[in-house]
Amino acid sequence: MDILSEVIIMKGRVLGRFVVIATAIIVIMAVSTPLIAEFVFMKDGSIVDGTIIKDSEAAITIRTADKKQIQIQRNKMMRILYTKLKMGKVYIQKRDGEGIVAYIVDEDQDSYTFRKELYKAAEFTINRSDVLFIAEKNPSGLKIDGEIGTDKVSLVWLPPYDVVKKYNIYIKKNKADKYELTDNTKAKSITLKNLSSNTTYYLIVTSIDSDDYESPPSNELKITMKNRPPTKPVVLSAEKSASGETKIIWQASTDPDGKVIGYKVSRKHKRVITLLAEVKNTEYTVAKNIEFDEILVVGVDDLKAESTPAVYSSELSVTGISIIPSVIFPVKKFKEMSQIGYGVSVKCDFINNIIPYVTAGVELSFFYMQGESGFTEKESNVKRLILLPFEILAGYTFQPLRTFKITPQLSAGMCYVNYTYSYFDIPSSAKKSKTKNGFDPVFGIGINLRYDFSERLYVTLASNYNIIYEKKENYHYFSAGIGAGMWY
Numbered sequence: 001m002d003i004l005s006e007v008i009i010m011k012g013r014v015l016g017r018f019v020v021i022a023t024a025i026i027v028i029m030a031v032s033t034p035l036i037a038e039f040v041f042m043k044d045g046s047i048v049d050g051t052i053i054k055d056s057e058a059a060i061t062i063r064t065a066d067k068k069q070i071q072i073q074r075n076k077m078m079r080i081l082y083t084k085l086k087m088g089k090v091y092i093q094k095r096d097g098e099g100i101v102a103y104i105v106d107e108d109q110d111s112y113t114f115r116k117e118l119y120k121a122a123e124f125t126i127n128r129s130d131v132l133f134i135a136e137k138n139p140s141g142l143k144i145d146g147e148i149g150t151d152k153v154s155l156v157w158l159p160p161y162d163v164v165k166k167y168n169i170y171i172k173k174n175k176a177d178k179y180e181l182t183d184n185t186k187a188k189s190i191t192l193k194n195l196s197s198n199t200t201y202y203l204i205v206t207s208i209d210s211d212d213y214e215s216p217p218s219n220e221l222k223i224t225m226k227n228r229p230p231t232k233p234v235v236l237s238a239e240k241s242a243s244g245e246t247k248i249i250w251q252a253s254t255d256p257d258g259k260v261i262g263y264k265v266s267r268k269h270k271r272v273i274t275l276l277a278e279v280k281n282t283e284y285t286v287a288k289n290i291e292f293d294e295i296l297v298v299g300v301d302d303l304k305a306e307s308t309p310a311v312y313s314s315e316l317s318v319t320g321i322s323i324i325p326s327v328i329f330p331v332k333k334f335k336e337m338s339q340i341g342y343g344v345s346v347k348c349d350f351i352n353n354i355i356p357y358v359t360a361g362v363e364l365s366f367f368y369m370q371g372e373s374g375f376t377e378k379e380s381n382v383k384r385l386i387l388l389p390f391e392i393l394a395g396y397t398f399q400p401l402r403t404f405k406i407t408p409q410l411s412a413g414m415c416y417v418n419y420t421y422s423y424f425d426i427p428s429s430a431k432k433s434k435t436k437n438g439f440d441p442v443f444g445i446g447i448n449l450r451y452d453f454s455e456r457l458y459v460t461l462a463s464n465y466n467i468i469y470e471k472k473e474n475y476h477y478f479s480a481g482i483g484a485g486m487w488y
Helices: 003-032
Strands: 034-041 049-057 059-064 067-075 077-081 090-094 101-108 109-116 124-128 132-134 142-143 153-158 164-173 179-186 189-192 202-208 221-224 234-240 248-252 259-267 271-277 283-286 292-302 310-313 317-331 339-351 357-370 379-395 396-401 406-426 431-450 457-468 475-487
Touching: 003 034, 003 357, 077 101, 142 202, 142 221, 153 202, 164 189, 179 189, 234 310, 234 317, 248 292, 259 283, 271 283, 271 292, 283 292, 317 357, 317 457, 339 379, 339 457, 339 475, 357 406, 379 457
Parallel strands: none
Antiparallel strands: 034 049, 034 077, 049 059, 059 067, 090 101, 090 132, 101 109, 109 124, 142 153, 153 189, 164 179, 164 202, 202 221, 234 248, 248 283, 259 271, 259 292, 292 310, 317 339, 317 475, 339 357, 357 379, 379 406, 396 406, 406 431, 431 457, 457 475
16 A cells, blocks of 8 residues: 555544544534524414524423423424514515505415504415515604714604604613603604713613504613713812912812712913812912912813813902992972982992902993873973983992992992973963983992802892982982993
């Protein structure tokens, strides 16, 4: 025997051993691995979903999704479907123009098998060559429309082929949970509100047709709501020591859906922002050699989200501008001339930190009042009055609470007075009108209540008692109003 023959014989032996081993492995796997059955169709119309764990000529044993074992006699079965098939209601458009709505329960290379009612055994087939298209009745293409928010999200989807009465939207938080109906709509989109921030949700959409049939679900959509940043810290105080250091103390931030882990302290100087430190507590001391226009304090949560910055300004003075709608009440003799009126005041407050708690300002007001009869003469009748007082203000601020301030103040200036009155002219025996106007000194005393709901914005309640000095008679009036302002 030559060498070539020996090699061929050896290869044959190796190949034979490999075939034997492979065959044994296949047999072992066939015995040990259960057959997979997606659906078992029964002759009574029911459908069993599970896994075949035992197979014989007379019966099969199936383990269902809830871990129960069911033995089914073969003479009670119509078919076993090993292919995953969406057994939802579909619309079948035939090439001859006929449209059919039914459940698809099986298919092969030549035909489709349908049921008019899913859990009744009556079935019919249609050749593939006779079908133009098959359209599912469930919505599809469920996706996010826009951006995910902290508490709401907009969804959009594609409709099924036929007419839909409404859509049901289902939601759950965990993959293993059951879906719950959260909303419904007739539109092909919806905005879900009042969701929890920093939370994962699973969503599906189904359609309801004119027969109240609810379709299988759309694709499943998984979303995670955005994290809410911490609340804005509030600067409580800033004290400058004799050595030149500035100690800043602020009110702690809170986090509605997480935990505040610290604060970033930065300085703003010549429009450039630089991080100074990251701290755990609610105070920081700025070294004397660090120049700054503003100190910014930002709360940081456990997901690295940052709050709106609290701002401490190193400027010596700030200016507040407020607009205050007001009501004017004439008193004493002025009440005989005018009714209660209304108007508006524009006020500028200047706070200088060199003299603590001392405020100054200017105020321009406009008041309109209807007149009263009986002014100067019995037959006189004042039609209307206009007052435009311009005053310089000075006051001292008390601060009983961190965000609440009380400022008594004095004012002085000039007031433009304009009024029109009618009278009976005896020589001409006719009723005539006359307008008088001019500038007169005005002095007053008042009090302002201010609530700061941020470093920049505030609400103010103002009340003043003023006297307009005229040659013949002084006019007394009281005004009160509520408005809003901003610090610059």
